[in-house]
Amino acid sequence: MRYIIIGAGAVGGTIGARLHEGGHEVVLVARGAHLGALRADGLWFGTPEGVRTLRIPAVGGPEDVTLRPDDVLVLAVKSQDTAAALAAWAPRPVDGGGTAAERLPLVCAQNGVENERLALRLFREVLAMFVWMPSTHVAPGRVSANGTPVSGILRMGGYPSGSGGDRAAAIAADLDAAGFSAPVDEGVLRWKYTKLLGNLGNALDAVAGRGADGPGAADGRLEALAERVTAEGAAVLLAAGIPHDDPAELGREAGKTLRLEPVAGEERTGSSSWQSLARGTGSIEADHLNGEIALLARLHGAAAPLNEALQRLAGEFARTGRAPGSLTPAELDALTALAGL
Incomplete structure:
Protein backbone atom coordinates (compact mmCIF):
# COMPACT_ATOMS: atom_id res chain seq x y z
CA MET A 1 0.00 0.00 0.00
CA GLY A 187 -14.91 0.91 20.26
CA VAL A 188 -12.70 3.62 18.78
CA LEU A 189 -15.44 6.27 18.98
CA ARG A 190 -15.55 5.98 22.77
CA TRP A 191 -11.82 6.74 22.78
CA LYS A 192 -12.34 9.69 20.45
CA TYR A 193 -15.09 11.22 22.61
CA THR A 194 -12.90 10.80 25.68
CA LYS A 195 -10.05 12.49 23.83
CA LEU A 196 -12.48 15.27 22.86
CA LEU A 197 -13.04 15.97 26.54
CA GLY A 198 -9.29 16.12 27.06
CA ASN A 199 -8.94 18.53 24.14
CA LEU A 200 -11.47 21.05 25.48
CA GLY A 201 -8.68 22.78 27.37
CA ASN A 202 -6.72 23.36 24.14
CA ALA A 203 -8.48 26.68 23.57
CA LEU A 204 -7.55 27.78 27.08
CA ASP A 205 -3.96 26.68 26.51
CA ALA A 206 -3.90 28.68 23.28
CA VAL A 207 -5.31 31.96 24.56
CA ALA A 208 -3.91 32.00 28.10
CA GLY A 209 -0.96 29.65 28.24
CA ARG A 210 -0.94 26.96 30.91
CA GLY A 211 2.69 27.34 32.00
CA ALA A 212 4.22 29.28 34.87
CA ASP A 213 3.88 32.57 32.97
CA GLY A 214 0.24 32.20 31.96
CA PRO A 215 -2.14 34.76 33.49
CA GLY A 216 -3.93 33.18 36.40
CA ALA A 217 -1.44 30.32 36.70
CA ALA A 218 -0.02 31.53 40.02
CA ASP A 219 -3.40 31.70 41.74
CA GLY A 220 -4.62 28.41 40.27
CA ARG A 221 -7.36 29.89 38.09
CA LEU A 222 -6.10 28.31 34.85
CA GLU A 223 -6.10 24.81 36.29
CA ALA A 224 -9.52 25.42 37.81
CA LEU A 225 -10.85 26.65 34.45
CA ALA A 226 -9.40 23.61 32.68
CA GLU A 227 -11.14 21.29 35.13
CA ARG A 228 -14.40 23.20 34.83
CA VAL A 229 -14.48 23.19 31.01
CA THR A 230 -13.85 19.43 30.98
CA ALA A 231 -16.53 18.76 33.60
CA GLU A 232 -18.99 20.86 31.59
CA GLY A 233 -18.20 18.81 28.49
CA ALA A 234 -18.64 15.52 30.35
CA ALA A 235 -22.06 16.65 31.59
CA VAL A 236 -23.10 17.45 28.02
CA LEU A 237 -21.95 14.05 26.73
CA LEU A 238 -23.92 12.43 29.53
CA ALA A 239 -27.03 14.41 28.54
CA ALA A 240 -26.52 13.31 24.94
CA GLY A 241 -26.11 9.66 25.95
CA ILE A 242 -22.66 9.40 24.38
CA PRO A 243 -20.33 6.81 25.97
CA HIS A 244 -17.01 8.17 27.19
CA ASP A 245 -14.45 7.72 29.94
CA ASP A 246 -12.41 9.98 32.19
CA PRO A 247 -9.80 11.84 30.09
CA ALA A 248 -7.43 11.90 33.07
CA GLU A 249 -7.53 8.11 33.19
CA LEU A 250 -6.98 8.05 29.43
CA GLY A 251 -3.82 10.08 29.96
CA ARG A 252 -2.61 7.70 32.64
CA GLU A 253 -3.24 4.71 30.39
CA ALA A 254 -1.43 6.37 27.48
CA GLY A 255 1.50 7.02 29.79
CA LYS A 256 1.93 3.27 30.19
CA THR A 257 2.55 2.98 26.43
CA LEU A 258 4.66 6.06 25.71
CA ARG A 259 6.56 8.68 27.63
CA LEU A 260 7.82 12.09 26.56
CA GLU A 261 11.52 12.73 26.08
CA PRO A 262 13.28 15.76 24.59
CA VAL A 263 14.32 16.12 20.98
CA ALA A 264 17.78 17.59 20.50
CA GLY A 265 17.65 21.28 19.65
CA GLU A 266 13.88 21.58 19.94
CA GLU A 267 11.57 22.81 22.69
CA ARG A 268 8.10 21.42 23.29
CA THR A 269 5.39 24.01 22.67
CA GLY A 270 1.70 24.08 23.54
CA SER A 271 -1.28 22.17 22.18
CA SER A 272 -2.18 21.93 18.51
CA SER A 273 -4.43 24.97 19.01
CA TRP A 274 -1.51 26.90 20.53
CA GLN A 275 0.58 25.94 17.51
CA SER A 276 -2.11 27.28 15.14
CA LEU A 277 -2.00 30.69 16.82
CA ALA A 278 1.80 30.69 16.93
CA ARG A 279 1.99 30.01 13.18
CA GLY A 280 -0.67 32.63 12.43
CA THR A 281 -2.78 30.27 10.33
CA GLY A 282 -5.89 32.44 10.74
CA SER A 283 -7.99 29.52 11.99
CA ILE A 284 -8.24 27.26 15.01
CA GLU A 285 -10.05 23.99 15.72
CA ALA A 286 -12.05 25.25 18.70
CA ASP A 287 -15.24 25.20 16.59
CA HIS A 288 -14.87 21.42 16.35
CA LEU A 289 -13.78 20.83 19.96
CA ASN A 290 -15.50 23.30 22.29
CA GLY A 291 -17.99 23.92 19.48
CA GLU A 292 -18.91 20.23 19.41
CA ILE A 293 -19.90 20.45 23.07
CA ALA A 294 -21.86 23.64 22.39
CA LEU A 295 -23.69 21.90 19.53
CA LEU A 296 -24.53 18.83 21.61
CA ALA A 297 -25.71 21.04 24.46
CA ARG A 298 -28.14 22.83 22.17
CA LEU A 299 -29.38 19.56 20.67
CA HIS A 300 -30.01 17.93 24.04
CA GLY A 301 -31.22 20.76 26.24
CA ALA A 302 -28.02 21.13 28.24
CA ALA A 303 -25.84 24.17 28.94
CA ALA A 304 -22.21 24.79 27.99
CA PRO A 305 -21.49 28.49 28.64
CA LEU A 306 -17.77 28.06 29.33
CA ASN A 307 -17.16 26.00 26.19
CA GLU A 308 -19.14 28.54 24.17
CA ALA A 309 -17.05 31.40 25.59
CA LEU A 310 -13.74 29.65 24.87
CA GLN A 311 -14.90 28.79 21.35
CA ARG A 312 -15.68 32.45 20.64
CA LEU A 313 -12.50 33.73 22.27
CA ALA A 314 -10.19 31.29 20.47
CA GLY A 315 -11.87 32.12 17.16
CA GLU A 316 -11.35 35.83 17.77
CA PHE A 317 -7.66 35.24 18.56
CA ALA A 318 -7.20 33.31 15.30
CA ARG A 319 -9.08 35.77 13.09
CA THR A 320 -7.31 38.86 14.43
CA GLY A 321 -3.83 37.35 14.69
CA ARG A 322 -3.46 37.63 18.46
CA ALA A 323 -0.44 35.83 19.87
CA PRO A 324 -0.92 32.65 21.92
CA GLY A 325 -0.96 33.32 25.64
CA SER A 326 -1.99 36.97 25.29
CA LEU A 327 -5.24 36.72 27.23
CA THR A 328 -5.78 39.97 29.16
CA PRO A 329 -6.52 40.09 32.90
CA ALA A 330 -10.00 41.39 32.10
CA GLU A 331 -10.70 38.49 29.75
CA LEU A 332 -9.44 36.04 32.36
CA ASP A 333 -11.68 37.66 34.97
CA ALA A 334 -14.66 37.25 32.64
CA LEU A 335 -13.94 33.56 32.11
CA THR A 336 -13.51 32.85 35.80
CA ALA A 337 -16.71 34.74 36.61
CA LEU A 338 -18.59 32.72 33.97
CA ALA A 339 -17.24 29.51 35.50
CA GLY A 340 -18.31 30.66 38.97
CA LEU A 341 -14.77 30.59 40.33
Whole structure:
Protein backbone atom coordinates (compact mmCIF):
# COMPACT_ATOMS: atom_id res chain seq x y z
CA MET A 1 0.00 0.00 0.00
CA ARG A 2 1.04 3.57 -0.67
CA TYR A 3 0.17 6.13 2.00
CA ILE A 4 -0.88 9.62 0.94
CA ILE A 5 -0.71 11.90 3.98
CA ILE A 6 -3.12 14.79 3.46
CA GLY A 7 -1.78 17.41 5.86
CA ALA A 8 1.88 16.73 6.67
CA GLY A 9 2.05 18.80 9.86
CA ALA A 10 2.78 17.54 13.36
CA VAL A 11 0.58 14.43 13.23
CA GLY A 12 0.64 13.75 9.49
CA GLY A 13 4.34 14.47 9.20
CA THR A 14 5.14 12.05 12.01
CA ILE A 15 2.96 9.29 10.54
CA GLY A 16 4.47 9.82 7.10
CA ALA A 17 8.03 9.92 8.41
CA ARG A 18 7.69 6.73 10.43
CA LEU A 19 6.01 4.86 7.58
CA HIS A 20 8.73 6.04 5.19
CA GLU A 21 11.43 4.89 7.58
CA GLY A 22 9.61 1.57 7.81
CA GLY A 23 10.05 1.04 4.08
CA HIS A 24 6.59 2.07 2.91
CA GLU A 25 5.87 4.28 -0.06
CA VAL A 26 4.63 7.66 1.19
CA VAL A 27 3.49 10.92 -0.38
CA LEU A 28 3.23 14.02 1.80
CA VAL A 29 0.62 16.66 0.96
CA ALA A 30 1.38 20.15 2.23
CA ARG A 31 1.03 23.78 1.20
CA GLY A 32 2.80 27.12 1.31
CA ALA A 33 6.20 27.46 2.93
CA HIS A 34 5.97 23.97 4.40
CA LEU A 35 5.58 22.43 0.95
CA GLY A 36 8.43 24.53 -0.40
CA ALA A 37 10.75 23.41 2.38
CA LEU A 38 9.79 19.75 1.97
CA ARG A 39 10.52 19.88 -1.74
CA ALA A 40 13.75 21.82 -1.41
CA ASP A 41 15.33 20.26 1.66
CA GLY A 42 13.29 17.22 2.66
CA LEU A 43 11.53 16.65 5.98
CA TRP A 44 13.61 17.43 9.08
CA PHE A 45 12.31 14.85 11.51
CA GLY A 46 13.36 14.89 15.15
CA THR A 47 12.69 12.19 17.74
CA PRO A 48 14.30 11.31 21.09
CA GLU A 49 16.66 8.92 19.31
CA GLY A 50 17.98 11.62 17.01
CA VAL A 51 17.27 13.96 14.10
CA ARG A 52 17.45 13.18 10.40
CA THR A 53 16.36 14.52 7.03
CA LEU A 54 13.98 12.34 5.04
CA ARG A 55 13.52 12.71 1.32
CA ILE A 56 9.83 11.95 0.93
CA PRO A 57 7.88 12.99 -2.19
CA ALA A 58 5.77 16.07 -1.43
CA VAL A 59 2.87 17.50 -3.44
CA GLY A 60 0.52 20.43 -3.11
CA GLY A 61 -2.75 18.63 -3.82
CA PRO A 62 -4.57 15.85 -5.66
CA GLU A 63 -3.79 17.34 -9.05
CA ASP A 64 -0.09 16.58 -8.44
CA VAL A 65 -0.41 12.82 -7.92
CA THR A 66 -1.84 9.94 -9.93
CA LEU A 67 -3.97 7.84 -7.62
CA ARG A 68 -3.58 4.06 -7.58
CA PRO A 69 -5.92 1.31 -6.35
CA ASP A 70 -3.49 0.43 -3.53
CA ASP A 71 -3.45 3.96 -2.09
CA VAL A 72 -4.56 4.77 1.45
CA LEU A 73 -5.59 8.37 2.11
CA VAL A 74 -4.68 9.55 5.61
CA LEU A 75 -6.49 12.79 6.45
CA ALA A 76 -4.46 14.74 9.03
CA VAL A 77 -5.56 18.33 8.45
CA LYS A 78 -7.18 20.37 11.20
CA SER A 79 -10.94 19.82 11.41
CA GLN A 80 -11.71 23.28 10.06
CA ASP A 81 -9.94 22.30 6.83
CA THR A 82 -11.61 18.89 6.43
CA ALA A 83 -14.50 19.87 4.17
CA ALA A 84 -12.23 21.55 1.62
CA ALA A 85 -9.79 18.62 1.63
CA LEU A 86 -12.56 16.08 1.14
CA ALA A 87 -14.06 18.07 -1.73
CA ALA A 88 -10.67 18.20 -3.45
CA TRP A 89 -9.77 14.53 -3.09
CA ALA A 90 -13.10 12.68 -3.36
CA PRO A 91 -13.70 13.15 -7.13
CA ARG A 92 -10.12 12.44 -8.24
CA PRO A 93 -9.84 9.51 -10.69
CA VAL A 94 -8.06 6.32 -9.72
CA ASP A 95 -6.09 4.26 -12.21
CA GLY A 96 -8.32 1.51 -13.56
CA GLY A 97 -11.54 3.47 -13.13
CA GLY A 98 -13.65 5.06 -10.43
CA THR A 99 -12.88 7.89 -8.06
CA ALA A 100 -11.03 8.16 -4.78
CA ALA A 101 -14.35 8.36 -2.94
CA GLU A 102 -15.52 5.13 -4.53
CA ARG A 103 -12.35 3.06 -4.33
CA LEU A 104 -9.92 4.26 -1.67
CA PRO A 105 -10.05 4.04 2.12
CA LEU A 106 -9.89 7.30 4.04
CA VAL A 107 -8.38 7.31 7.54
CA CYS A 108 -9.32 10.31 9.72
CA ALA A 109 -6.22 10.85 11.90
CA GLN A 110 -7.70 13.93 13.57
CA ASN A 111 -9.00 15.41 16.79
CA GLY A 112 -12.72 15.85 17.26
CA VAL A 113 -15.59 13.64 16.12
CA GLU A 114 -17.08 15.45 13.11
CA ASN A 115 -14.47 14.56 10.48
CA GLU A 116 -15.59 10.98 9.97
CA ARG A 117 -19.20 12.06 9.51
CA LEU A 118 -18.19 14.62 6.90
CA ALA A 119 -16.04 12.03 5.15
CA LEU A 120 -18.80 9.43 5.03
CA ARG A 121 -20.95 11.80 2.97
CA LEU A 122 -18.43 11.35 0.16
CA PHE A 123 -16.26 8.28 0.80
CA ARG A 124 -17.56 4.73 0.89
CA GLU A 125 -14.86 3.48 3.25
CA VAL A 126 -13.99 5.61 6.27
CA LEU A 127 -11.80 4.56 9.19
CA ALA A 128 -11.82 6.47 12.48
CA MET A 129 -8.52 6.96 14.27
CA PHE A 130 -7.88 7.98 17.87
CA VAL A 131 -4.59 9.90 17.90
CA TRP A 132 -2.40 10.28 20.98
CA MET A 133 0.82 11.76 19.68
CA PRO A 134 3.05 14.39 21.33
CA SER A 135 4.36 16.09 18.21
CA THR A 136 5.05 19.60 16.94
CA HIS A 137 5.11 21.31 13.56
CA VAL A 138 8.20 23.28 14.53
CA ALA A 139 8.71 25.33 11.35
CA PRO A 140 8.34 24.88 7.58
CA GLY A 141 9.86 21.51 6.73
CA ARG A 142 10.44 20.60 10.40
CA VAL A 143 8.45 18.18 12.55
CA SER A 144 9.38 16.70 15.92
CA ALA A 145 7.83 13.82 17.86
CA ASN A 146 8.65 13.38 21.55
CA GLY A 147 7.07 10.00 22.21
CA THR A 148 9.15 6.93 23.09
CA PRO A 149 9.42 3.93 22.81
CA VAL A 150 6.61 4.54 20.31
CA SER A 151 5.89 7.84 18.60
CA GLY A 152 2.18 7.67 19.22
CA ILE A 153 -0.95 5.64 19.91
CA LEU A 154 -3.10 5.28 16.79
CA ARG A 155 -6.19 3.28 17.72
CA MET A 156 -8.33 2.58 14.65
CA GLY A 157 -11.72 1.14 13.78
CA GLY A 158 -14.47 1.23 11.21
CA TYR A 159 -16.86 4.14 10.94
CA PRO A 160 -19.66 4.33 11.91
CA SER A 161 -19.05 0.94 13.54
CA GLY A 162 -17.12 -2.29 13.32
CA SER A 163 -13.45 -3.09 13.14
CA GLY A 164 -12.86 -1.88 9.60
CA GLY A 165 -12.14 -5.38 8.31
CA ASP A 166 -9.03 -6.64 6.59
CA ARG A 167 -8.02 -3.21 5.31
CA ALA A 168 -7.95 -1.69 8.78
CA ALA A 169 -5.97 -4.67 10.06
CA ALA A 170 -3.39 -4.27 7.28
CA ILE A 171 -3.00 -0.53 7.89
CA ALA A 172 -2.71 -1.10 11.64
CA ALA A 173 -0.02 -3.73 11.07
CA ASP A 174 2.00 -1.29 8.95
CA LEU A 175 1.69 1.44 11.59
CA ASP A 176 2.59 -0.92 14.40
CA ALA A 177 5.71 -2.08 12.60
CA ALA A 178 6.65 1.55 11.83
CA GLY A 179 6.91 2.62 15.46
CA PHE A 180 3.39 3.22 16.70
CA SER A 181 1.02 1.40 19.00
CA ALA A 182 -1.80 0.80 16.53
CA PRO A 183 -4.50 -1.58 17.76
CA VAL A 184 -7.74 -2.15 15.88
CA ASP A 185 -10.69 -1.39 18.15
CA GLU A 186 -14.40 -1.52 17.38
CA GLY A 187 -14.91 0.91 20.26
CA VAL A 188 -12.70 3.62 18.78
CA LEU A 189 -15.44 6.27 18.98
CA ARG A 190 -15.55 5.98 22.77
CA TRP A 191 -11.82 6.74 22.78
CA LYS A 192 -12.34 9.69 20.45
CA TYR A 193 -15.09 11.22 22.61
CA THR A 194 -12.90 10.80 25.68
CA LYS A 195 -10.05 12.49 23.83
CA LEU A 196 -12.48 15.27 22.86
CA LEU A 197 -13.04 15.97 26.54
CA GLY A 198 -9.29 16.12 27.06
CA ASN A 199 -8.94 18.53 24.14
CA LEU A 200 -11.47 21.05 25.48
CA GLY A 201 -8.68 22.78 27.37
CA ASN A 202 -6.72 23.36 24.14
CA ALA A 203 -8.48 26.68 23.57
CA LEU A 204 -7.55 27.78 27.08
CA ASP A 205 -3.96 26.68 26.51
CA ALA A 206 -3.90 28.68 23.28
CA VAL A 207 -5.31 31.96 24.56
CA ALA A 208 -3.91 32.00 28.10
CA GLY A 209 -0.96 29.65 28.24
CA ARG A 210 -0.94 26.96 30.91
CA GLY A 211 2.69 27.34 32.00
CA ALA A 212 4.22 29.28 34.87
CA ASP A 213 3.88 32.57 32.97
CA GLY A 214 0.24 32.20 31.96
CA PRO A 215 -2.14 34.76 33.49
CA GLY A 216 -3.93 33.18 36.40
CA ALA A 217 -1.44 30.32 36.70
CA ALA A 218 -0.02 31.53 40.02
CA ASP A 219 -3.40 31.70 41.74
CA GLY A 220 -4.62 28.41 40.27
CA ARG A 221 -7.36 29.89 38.09
CA LEU A 222 -6.10 28.31 34.85
CA GLU A 223 -6.10 24.81 36.29
CA ALA A 224 -9.52 25.42 37.81
CA LEU A 225 -10.85 26.65 34.45
CA ALA A 226 -9.40 23.61 32.68
CA GLU A 227 -11.14 21.29 35.13
CA ARG A 228 -14.40 23.20 34.83
CA VAL A 229 -14.48 23.19 31.01
CA THR A 230 -13.85 19.43 30.98
CA ALA A 231 -16.53 18.76 33.60
CA GLU A 232 -18.99 20.86 31.59
CA GLY A 233 -18.20 18.81 28.49
CA ALA A 234 -18.64 15.52 30.35
CA ALA A 235 -22.06 16.65 31.59
CA VAL A 236 -23.10 17.45 28.02
CA LEU A 237 -21.95 14.05 26.73
CA LEU A 238 -23.92 12.43 29.53
CA ALA A 239 -27.03 14.41 28.54
CA ALA A 240 -26.52 13.31 24.94
CA GLY A 241 -26.11 9.66 25.95
CA ILE A 242 -22.66 9.40 24.38
CA PRO A 243 -20.33 6.81 25.97
CA HIS A 244 -17.01 8.17 27.19
CA ASP A 245 -14.45 7.72 29.94
CA ASP A 246 -12.41 9.98 32.19
CA PRO A 247 -9.80 11.84 30.09
CA ALA A 248 -7.43 11.90 33.07
CA GLU A 249 -7.53 8.11 33.19
CA LEU A 250 -6.98 8.05 29.43
CA GLY A 251 -3.82 10.08 29.96
CA ARG A 252 -2.61 7.70 32.64
CA GLU A 253 -3.24 4.71 30.39
CA ALA A 254 -1.43 6.37 27.48
CA GLY A 255 1.50 7.02 29.79
CA LYS A 256 1.93 3.27 30.19
CA THR A 257 2.55 2.98 26.43
CA LEU A 258 4.66 6.06 25.71
CA ARG A 259 6.56 8.68 27.63
CA LEU A 260 7.82 12.09 26.56
CA GLU A 261 11.52 12.73 26.08
CA PRO A 262 13.28 15.76 24.59
CA VAL A 263 14.32 16.12 20.98
CA ALA A 264 17.78 17.59 20.50
CA GLY A 265 17.65 21.28 19.65
CA GLU A 266 13.88 21.58 19.94
CA GLU A 267 11.57 22.81 22.69
CA ARG A 268 8.10 21.42 23.29
CA THR A 269 5.39 24.01 22.67
CA GLY A 270 1.70 24.08 23.54
CA SER A 271 -1.28 22.17 22.18
CA SER A 272 -2.18 21.93 18.51
CA SER A 273 -4.43 24.97 19.01
CA TRP A 274 -1.51 26.90 20.53
CA GLN A 275 0.58 25.94 17.51
CA SER A 276 -2.11 27.28 15.14
CA LEU A 277 -2.00 30.69 16.82
CA ALA A 278 1.80 30.69 16.93
CA ARG A 279 1.99 30.01 13.18
CA GLY A 280 -0.67 32.63 12.43
CA THR A 281 -2.78 30.27 10.33
CA GLY A 282 -5.89 32.44 10.74
CA SER A 283 -7.99 29.52 11.99
CA ILE A 284 -8.24 27.26 15.01
CA GLU A 285 -10.05 23.99 15.72
CA ALA A 286 -12.05 25.25 18.70
CA ASP A 287 -15.24 25.20 16.59
CA HIS A 288 -14.87 21.42 16.35
CA LEU A 289 -13.78 20.83 19.96
CA ASN A 290 -15.50 23.30 22.29
CA GLY A 291 -17.99 23.92 19.48
CA GLU A 292 -18.91 20.23 19.41
CA ILE A 293 -19.90 20.45 23.07
CA ALA A 294 -21.86 23.64 22.39
CA LEU A 295 -23.69 21.90 19.53
CA LEU A 296 -24.53 18.83 21.61
CA ALA A 297 -25.71 21.04 24.46
CA ARG A 298 -28.14 22.83 22.17
CA LEU A 299 -29.38 19.56 20.67
CA HIS A 300 -30.01 17.93 24.04
CA GLY A 301 -31.22 20.76 26.24
CA ALA A 302 -28.02 21.13 28.24
CA ALA A 303 -25.84 24.17 28.94
CA ALA A 304 -22.21 24.79 27.99
CA PRO A 305 -21.49 28.49 28.64
CA LEU A 306 -17.77 28.06 29.33
CA ASN A 307 -17.16 26.00 26.19
CA GLU A 308 -19.14 28.54 24.17
CA ALA A 309 -17.05 31.40 25.59
CA LEU A 310 -13.74 29.65 24.87
CA GLN A 311 -14.90 28.79 21.35
CA ARG A 312 -15.68 32.45 20.64
CA LEU A 313 -12.50 33.73 22.27
CA ALA A 314 -10.19 31.29 20.47
CA GLY A 315 -11.87 32.12 17.16
CA GLU A 316 -11.35 35.83 17.77
CA PHE A 317 -7.66 35.24 18.56
CA ALA A 318 -7.20 33.31 15.30
CA ARG A 319 -9.08 35.77 13.09
CA THR A 320 -7.31 38.86 14.43
CA GLY A 321 -3.83 37.35 14.69
CA ARG A 322 -3.46 37.63 18.46
CA ALA A 323 -0.44 35.83 19.87
CA PRO A 324 -0.92 32.65 21.92
CA GLY A 325 -0.96 33.32 25.64
CA SER A 326 -1.99 36.97 25.29
CA LEU A 327 -5.24 36.72 27.23
CA THR A 328 -5.78 39.97 29.16
CA PRO A 329 -6.52 40.09 32.90
CA ALA A 330 -10.00 41.39 32.10
CA GLU A 331 -10.70 38.49 29.75
CA LEU A 332 -9.44 36.04 32.36
CA ASP A 333 -11.68 37.66 34.97
CA ALA A 334 -14.66 37.25 32.64
CA LEU A 335 -13.94 33.56 32.11
CA THR A 336 -13.51 32.85 35.80
CA ALA A 337 -16.71 34.74 36.61
CA LEU A 338 -18.59 32.72 33.97
CA ALA A 339 -17.24 29.51 35.50
CA GLY A 340 -18.31 30.66 38.97
CA LEU A 341 -14.77 30.59 40.33
